[in-house]
Structure formats: C-alpha cells, structure tokens
Amino acid sequence: MIYPGLLLQERYQVIKPMRRGGFGDTWEVDDGGTRKVLKVLYKNFPQVVELFKREAEVLSKLRHPGIPKVESDGYFIFKVEGTNELVHCLVMEKVEGSNLYEWLQLNQPISQEQAIAWLRQLVAILAQVHAQNYFHRDIKPSNIMLRPDGQLVLIDFGAVRQITETHIIKLEVEAVTKIYSQGYTAPEQFRGQAIPQSDFFALGRSFVYLLTGKQPTAFEEKPHTFELDPQSWRKSAPQLSKDLTDLIDELMEPSLEKRPQNADEILYRLAILSIESSIHPSLEDLPKPLKFGAKQLLKHELQRTLKQIRTPKIALYGRAGTGKSSLINAILGERRAEVSVARRGTLQHNSNLYYRDGWKINFVDSRGVNDTESKIAFQQAIDYIVNEQVDILLFVIPVDERNVEGDIEFLQALKLVHRQKHKTKLPVILVLNKIDRIEPGCWYPPYNLSLDSTIDFRKPKTLKEAKEANIRECIQARLNEYSGLIDTYVPICAKWNEWEDTRYNIDELALNIYNYLPDEAARCGFGGAAADTSLKKAIASKFTSAAAWLAFFAVLVPIFDLERVLLIQKRLVNMIAQIAGTNQEKSQLAEKFLQKLETKPTIGRSSALSTTLAIGEAAIHYFIDQEQTKQVKKTFSQEKERLEPEFQAAFQAGNKEIYKRLKEIDVELHKRYGVKRIYDDQQEFTTF
Structure with a gap:
C-alpha cells in the first residue's frame, strides 16, 4: 500500500516508516530535498476521517513557528493501485527533536x-x-x-x-x-x-x-x-x-x-512574573549592608514600574487606505490586524487591544477627515480621540499625498480640545507611510533619508540615489505643510504580507513612540509589546546601567566580593537574553556566554564596573543584534579597554567621582535612547 520508494502526487518520495497507529501510519518522505512527514489514514471511519480532514484544514491556515506547516495542497487522497480503496494522506513539516x-x-x-x-x-x-x-x-x-x-x-x-x-x-x-x-x-x-x-x-x-x-x-x-x-x-x-x-x-x-x-490574560501575567523573577534574586543575593542602597536605587525604580505597568493608548489617525492596519502589524511584529485590499478598512471609529508576549497595546483607530464631508463626523472623530484619553497620536499619511487643509484644521482642533480637557499636550508623530511607492520603482534599502545629509542628491547617479532624492523631497514638502503641528516625523514602509516583506524604519518609529509616551509605566508596557531591535536595545541598556550601579554597591564593602559581582553579571546576561526573546536553554546560558567572551576573573574595584558594563554591551550585540561570537568578543574587549582607565581614575579620586561617572553613563544612555534615567537628580547619598 505505502512502501519505501513510492512516489505520491509525482512529488513526495516515501523514505521510511516513522511510527504505526491504530488508524494509520506515519512515514518520512522527501519533497525535492526537504524531509517531511506523511500521515496516512487507512481506516475510513467517518469520525476518524472528519478529524483527519480537520487537521489538514487547520494546519494549512495557521502560520506560527510553534505549529507544523502544511501547504494548501498538503492533503490528498491516494487510490491504491489495482483496487478501489482510497487512502487519505497529509504531508506536513517534519519537526526535529x-x-x-x-x-x-x-x-x-x-x-x-x-x-x-x-x-x-x-x-x-x-x-x-x-x-x-x-x-x-x-x-x-x-x-x-x-x-x-x-x-x-x-x-x-x-x-x-x-x-x-x-x-x-x-x-x-x-x-x-x-x-x-x-x-x-x-x-x-x-x-x-x-x-x-x-x-x-x-x-x-x-x-x-x-x-x-x-x-x-x-x-x-x-x-x-x-x-x-x-x-x-x-x-x-x-x-x-x-x-x-x-x-x-x-x-x-x-x-x-x-x-x-483567554490566552492574552495568561501571557500578561507570565510577562510580569518573568521580569520580577529575574530582578528579585539580583537584589536579594546582595550582602545585607548593601541591600538598602541597592533597593533604594533599583528596586524602587524598576519593580515599582513593573507593578504599575499600564496599557499605552496610541491613536492612529489617517484616511482610509493609508495603511494603518499594516502599521499595527509592523509595530507588533505579528500579523494581528486585518489588512483590507479590495475595500477600505477603517469605516468606523474603534479601539482594539492587541497583545504580544503578554504585553498590551491599545490602538485607537479613527476614520480620516476626508473619508466624509460631514462636519458632524469631523467633530465625532475629535471627541472620540479626546474621550479615549490617548497617550500619543500617530498621524498617518502616504508620503506622496496631501490633504493639507482638512488635516491642519483637524490637528489644530484636536490639540486644542485635548489640552483643554486633559490639561496636557498631545504628542503627535507624523508617520509618512508608503515610501516604497516613490519613483523609481526599485527597492534597495537602507536609504539615507536624513534632511541634514551633506550628500548632493540633485544629480543622482543610481536608481537608489534617485529614489532617496525623491523620498527626501516628499518628506520636506510634508514637513513644510505640517510645520508647528507635529513633534517629530518618521518615514516608513509598513507593507508586510505572506508574499512580501518591505517593512522599513519601523524600529525608528517604535523608538519614537517609546520616547514620547508620557510615563515609565506606559513605556514599559509598550516596550514589551513592540517588536523592534532599537527599543529592545534601549531597555537592555537600562538594565546594564542598573547592573553597574549594583556592582558599585557590591565593591563598597571593605572585603571585595568577587562572587557577588559575578552573580550580578550573570543576572544581567539572563535579563538581556530575556528581553531579546531568545529560545535558548537558560539554565547555563550566562555561563556559556561569559565563556564565549573569555572573560577573566574580575580583579579590583574599577575592573568590576568596567567589566559589568562591557558584558552588558556585548550581550546586547549577541542576543539582540545577533552578531557572531568573534565580533561580540571584539565589542567586549573594546568597551572594557575604553572604560577601565576612566574607572581607575575615578576610584583614585574617591566614591563621589565613581558616582559622578555612573551618572554620566546614565545621561549617555538617556541621550542615545531617550530612556528614563536610573538615578534621581535631587538624591544624594550621604554615605559618600
């Protein structure tokens, strides 16, 4: 019936049996060089056939790395040669392990x-x-x-x-x-x-x-x-x-x-539990004399934020067809919002919760001003966004289109009503979408879209340079039109479907959203949900800075405790791996990573701080940027060599100088990523 060497559908070569069951067998097959699994159903009991067909239907619809892949033609019926017997077959991805x-x-x-x-x-x-x-x-x-x-x-x-x-x-x-x-x-x-x-x-x-x-x-x-x-x-x-x-x-x-x-409720609880589990041991393992200072500096700041995480509300505003649903999917890194192709998508105001890894974002989507000529609808859109009390507004327009009169009137009215009701300014990011459709039709990212660039684009030499010049011209035109009404702008491409992925500059947009959210609780909620590298790096850098503060407290004791510093460094590696979302086994993850870096035992107080900061930077490059070990080792060495002399000089000058240098590092991270600083400017430690 089914045997090694049999060719099915002129495509699947049967290799060997894998296991036998009561109603059928499972075989390994070859599909043009790719090994797959063939499930064969011999017993034609109606209920069993129904379950078999259902599995084929469901798996062909679902797309997730945690679900076996089945192509649309993966289910077929095979007629046994010389008989009228029909055999139901299903070919799917072979899952190793x-x-x-x-x-x-x-x-x-x-x-x-x-x-x-x-x-x-x-x-x-x-x-x-x-x-x-x-x-x-x-x-x-x-x-x-x-x-x-x-x-x-x-x-x-x-x-x-x-x-x-x-x-x-x-x-x-x-x-x-x-x-x-x-x-x-x-x-x-x-x-x-x-x-x-x-x-x-x-x-x-x-x-x-x-x-x-x-x-x-x-x-x-x-x-x-x-x-x-x-x-x-x-x-x-x-x-x-x-x-x-x-x-x-x-x-x-x-x-x-x-x-x-629902699953999202569980994911949210797991996300909080996961981060708390990572932070808590780092604090409790410190010697008792250091716990108070460390908790004052770190736990009060980060743990409190985690306890008070709230769902950020992000208003999306733009005319139907501007790509708002695609933008939601691009930010989340998952196709969660339905993207309309043959019809306009946003026909009514709506507010939807989206989840990613347990973190929530509330996207408030509204009809565009020009989708209706009704002044009543115009006011309804303003009232809807204001009553939702959103944290930030993403004003989405195609980079090459304009509706300046209606847009400006709407933005002016919205900002005024929002300030009157909530006594605060509404941050507005102008999202210039669909830069991919600017002529010429080539698509060779990345592009230099900075308006401050010194490159002369008036005489482009290549198709790429011509496209850059045209995109920059569109950006400048839109900025001139919306001057004074927006806080910043980001040119993007949000196109992403089963056949094509031309997402571009989404990480820059996510980082700007993060920076313009009004409080740390909302930033933390968004940081967990958004799927972009820059944002993950910003949060990981914050943990690195916090770990350096912990290492500083650990070296204050009269007898230098190497084990405490090493523990802090391992916790830091695990937290950064967690932020990156790695699937690696975590029981020995930190030890293996430090072995790859070939780190030597920390000798001296200055080395404890420089090594901790260098490990954090290397971990970001390894887990988030996914760089090769050779390059990561180079990053670690360069960072340590850069910081070591600074901390040696600072320790010689006294603890206040160390405190000052760590604050400077915090300021550097704040300027680079816009993340909130760890320390309180008004707070001084009298123990120094």
Missing part, C-alpha cells in the same frame, strides 16, 4: 525559569489557534515537541475543533466527538462540551508533569471534582514561587469561571 514526555525521561523536572519560558511559548501558540476560532482539545506532553533551537511546537491537531454556532448548539446536546487523555482532559470536555479554556486545563496539567516528573494521576484528586489537591503536587515542586503555582492551579480549575478567560 523530541516530545516533552520523552524529553523528561532523560532530564530532571524543569525549573521555574524554564517553566515560565515554556508557558509563554505555548500560550502564545494557543493565542494564535484561539484567535482563528479553533481550540486543540488534546494538549499533553507527548503532543508538544521541543526543537533543537529551543522552540516548542504543538502537534497532533487531529482533535482540533472550530468554534461555530453549530458547535455551540451541539454542545447543548453533547453531539460531538469526545477526545479524552487520562489526567489531562478538562471536566467539561469529558462531558463532550470542550471550549477554548479546556486547553488551559490540559496545559496546567501538562506543567504539573513537567515540574514534578510525575503524571497528574499520581496526585490526590478531590472526588468528583477533577481538582488536584494543591498541596499534594506543590510539595513535589519546591523550586516554584507561590505566584507561579497559583497560576498553574488557576489553569487547572475545574470551574470554567475561575480559569483565565
């Missing part, structure tokens, strides 16, 4: 840090699945693969279900196919009434196994309730904080009302 059940047979139960990282990955996958109105129904360790690069992949979508009105009706009569895995299935799913939150129950049970090394059925369960006794499983996972175990217990709540209502 092992499933988490197999992985745990060879490893110890996971740490809190690993649990948070894996939970964030899996919940992000579920957010994508649920956003498409599907839910998995069969989450368990054996259905979660771990790639060699650390990426988790959710597999076996045969049990997936779509949320439809028909499905809701079927729930009332239990006329659905029941999927059951002992120890992992939610009580409502056991009754044939699964919903998206049923996936959270199974996810919580899966992490009980990963954190304890024991199946959920090994722990005491309250009779007839499906509730694991919290104390019974927590005793087997002493490495966990109460906050994390509380979250896992909430995921496993038998009562739907007590479970988190």
Whole structure:
C-alpha cells in the first residue's frame, strides 16, 4: 500500500516508516530535498476521517513557528493501485527533536525559569489557534515537541475543533466527538462540551508533569471534582514561587469561571512574573549592608514600574487606505490586524487591544477627515480621540499625498480640545507611510533619508540615489505643510504580507513612540509589546546601567566580593537574553556566554564596573543584534579597554567621582535612547 520508494502526487518520495497507529501510519518522505512527514489514514471511519480532514484544514491556515506547516495542497487522497480503496494522506513539516514526555525521561523536572519560558511559548501558540476560532482539545506532553533551537511546537491537531454556532448548539446536546487523555482532559470536555479554556486545563496539567516528573494521576484528586489537591503536587515542586503555582492551579480549575478567560490574560501575567523573577534574586543575593542602597536605587525604580505597568493608548489617525492596519502589524511584529485590499478598512471609529508576549497595546483607530464631508463626523472623530484619553497620536499619511487643509484644521482642533480637557499636550508623530511607492520603482534599502545629509542628491547617479532624492523631497514638502503641528516625523514602509516583506524604519518609529509616551509605566508596557531591535536595545541598556550601579554597591564593602559581582553579571546576561526573546536553554546560558567572551576573573574595584558594563554591551550585540561570537568578543574587549582607565581614575579620586561617572553613563544612555534615567537628580547619598 505505502512502501519505501513510492512516489505520491509525482512529488513526495516515501523514505521510511516513522511510527504505526491504530488508524494509520506515519512515514518520512522527501519533497525535492526537504524531509517531511506523511500521515496516512487507512481506516475510513467517518469520525476518524472528519478529524483527519480537520487537521489538514487547520494546519494549512495557521502560520506560527510553534505549529507544523502544511501547504494548501498538503492533503490528498491516494487510490491504491489495482483496487478501489482510497487512502487519505497529509504531508506536513517534519519537526526535529523530541516530545516533552520523552524529553523528561532523560532530564530532571524543569525549573521555574524554564517553566515560565515554556508557558509563554505555548500560550502564545494557543493565542494564535484561539484567535482563528479553533481550540486543540488534546494538549499533553507527548503532543508538544521541543526543537533543537529551543522552540516548542504543538502537534497532533487531529482533535482540533472550530468554534461555530453549530458547535455551540451541539454542545447543548453533547453531539460531538469526545477526545479524552487520562489526567489531562478538562471536566467539561469529558462531558463532550470542550471550549477554548479546556486547553488551559490540559496545559496546567501538562506543567504539573513537567515540574514534578510525575503524571497528574499520581496526585490526590478531590472526588468528583477533577481538582488536584494543591498541596499534594506543590510539595513535589519546591523550586516554584507561590505566584507561579497559583497560576498553574488557576489553569487547572475545574470551574470554567475561575480559569483565565483567554490566552492574552495568561501571557500578561507570565510577562510580569518573568521580569520580577529575574530582578528579585539580583537584589536579594546582595550582602545585607548593601541591600538598602541597592533597593533604594533599583528596586524602587524598576519593580515599582513593573507593578504599575499600564496599557499605552496610541491613536492612529489617517484616511482610509493609508495603511494603518499594516502599521499595527509592523509595530507588533505579528500579523494581528486585518489588512483590507479590495475595500477600505477603517469605516468606523474603534479601539482594539492587541497583545504580544503578554504585553498590551491599545490602538485607537479613527476614520480620516476626508473619508466624509460631514462636519458632524469631523467633530465625532475629535471627541472620540479626546474621550479615549490617548497617550500619543500617530498621524498617518502616504508620503506622496496631501490633504493639507482638512488635516491642519483637524490637528489644530484636536490639540486644542485635548489640552483643554486633559490639561496636557498631545504628542503627535507624523508617520509618512508608503515610501516604497516613490519613483523609481526599485527597492534597495537602507536609504539615507536624513534632511541634514551633506550628500548632493540633485544629480543622482543610481536608481537608489534617485529614489532617496525623491523620498527626501516628499518628506520636506510634508514637513513644510505640517510645520508647528507635529513633534517629530518618521518615514516608513509598513507593507508586510505572506508574499512580501518591505517593512522599513519601523524600529525608528517604535523608538519614537517609546520616547514620547508620557510615563515609565506606559513605556514599559509598550516596550514589551513592540517588536523592534532599537527599543529592545534601549531597555537592555537600562538594565546594564542598573547592573553597574549594583556592582558599585557590591565593591563598597571593605572585603571585595568577587562572587557577588559575578552573580550580578550573570543576572544581567539572563535579563538581556530575556528581553531579546531568545529560545535558548537558560539554565547555563550566562555561563556559556561569559565563556564565549573569555572573560577573566574580575580583579579590583574599577575592573568590576568596567567589566559589568562591557558584558552588558556585548550581550546586547549577541542576543539582540545577533552578531557572531568573534565580533561580540571584539565589542567586549573594546568597551572594557575604553572604560577601565576612566574607572581607575575615578576610584583614585574617591566614591563621589565613581558616582559622578555612573551618572554620566546614565545621561549617555538617556541621550542615545531617550530612556528614563536610573538615578534621581535631587538624591544624594550621604554615605559618600
């Protein structure tokens, strides 16, 4: 029937069997040099065929690194030669690695840090699945693969279900196919009434196994309730904080009302928990005499901000068709907003929450002034934005278009009403979109678009120079028109779809948004959600500066404590890796990175500070810029050589001079990235 060497669809060469099941087999196939997986269904039971077809349909629609890829023609029916027998086939991406059940047979139960990282990955996958109105129904360790690069992949979508009105009706009569895995299935799913939150129950049970090394059925369960006794499983996972175990217990709540209502709610809690977990040990591990000063300087500033993170409100204003939805997707780094091609997208005012890795941004989208001639609609747009009390306005226009009279009238009125109601100025960023369509039609980024450039573009020698000259001319024209009404401008291209990615200058826009947000709580919320390199570097630099302050406190003690300084440096590396969003195993990440740098033991107080700052800079280049080890080592050496003499001289002059130099570094970071400074200008330490 299926055998090695068989050619299917004149494309897939069968290589070897992988595993056999009750209803069919799995084979490895070759598709033009790429190894893939072929799932073959032999038993034509209607319910089994339905699940098989559903898996093919769902996987062909979903696009996520944590979901196996299936092409639109990946499902086909093969007729066995010489018979009328039909065999259902599905070809999908081959996911290398092992499933988490197999992985745990060879490893110890996971740490809190690993649990948070894996939970964030899996919940992000579920957010994508649920956003498409599907839910998995069969989450368990054996259905979660771990790639060699650390990426988790959710597999076996045969049990997936779509949320439809028909499905809701079927729930009332239990006329659905029941999927059951002992120890992992939610009580409502056991009754044939699964919903998206049923996936959270199974996810919580899966992490009980990963954190304890024991199946959920090994722990005491309250009779007839499906509730694991919290104390019974927590005793087997002493490495966990109460906050994390509380979250896992909430995921496993038998009562739907007590479970988190959506994936984004879980991601947000995990994001806060992750950062707090990274910062807290760095403070608590300091010697008692230094804790007060360190907490005064760092914990009060950063921990307070994390506790008070709020969702930034960003108003998007522009005529329909200016690319506002594409801009949202470009900022988030994920295709979350629907982009209209054959019709205009924004026809009504709306406010939407978007999530990325648990962080939230509220984009307030409004109809453009010229989308209607009605003065009533004009005033409604102003009232809507003002009443939403937004933090910043992105005024989006194509770089080569103008509607100056209506735009200027609108901006003047909006800024006036906003100031009258909220007693504060509304920051406005002019977003000059669609620079890619400026003639000539070539697209060879990066471009020199600075209006201060000394290059003479009047006689361009190449197509690229001609395009640069024309874009700069458009930028200057728009700035002349909007003079006095905007705080800054950013020329961009936000085009990004399944076939084409011409995003350009989005990181510069994100950094400007970050800098113009009115408070640190909003900046922190935006910093976690925006997917751009410059912003990550700004936040990582802030942590580097904070780590240098901690190292300074550590070297103040009469007996120099090398281990304390090394601990601070390791914590810094882990935090920067976390900001970068790396999937690398974090248990030995800092040690391996420091080994790559070939750092030598810190000798002397000045070396402690220069090495800490150099490590932070190198970590930014490695984890965020993703530079090669050779270049990162060079960065580390150059930074240390630059800073060492400065700190040697400062230590010889006394502690006040060190304090002054660290403040100067803080000012440098503030000027470079616009991030808030660590220290308080009015605060002096009498101990100096």
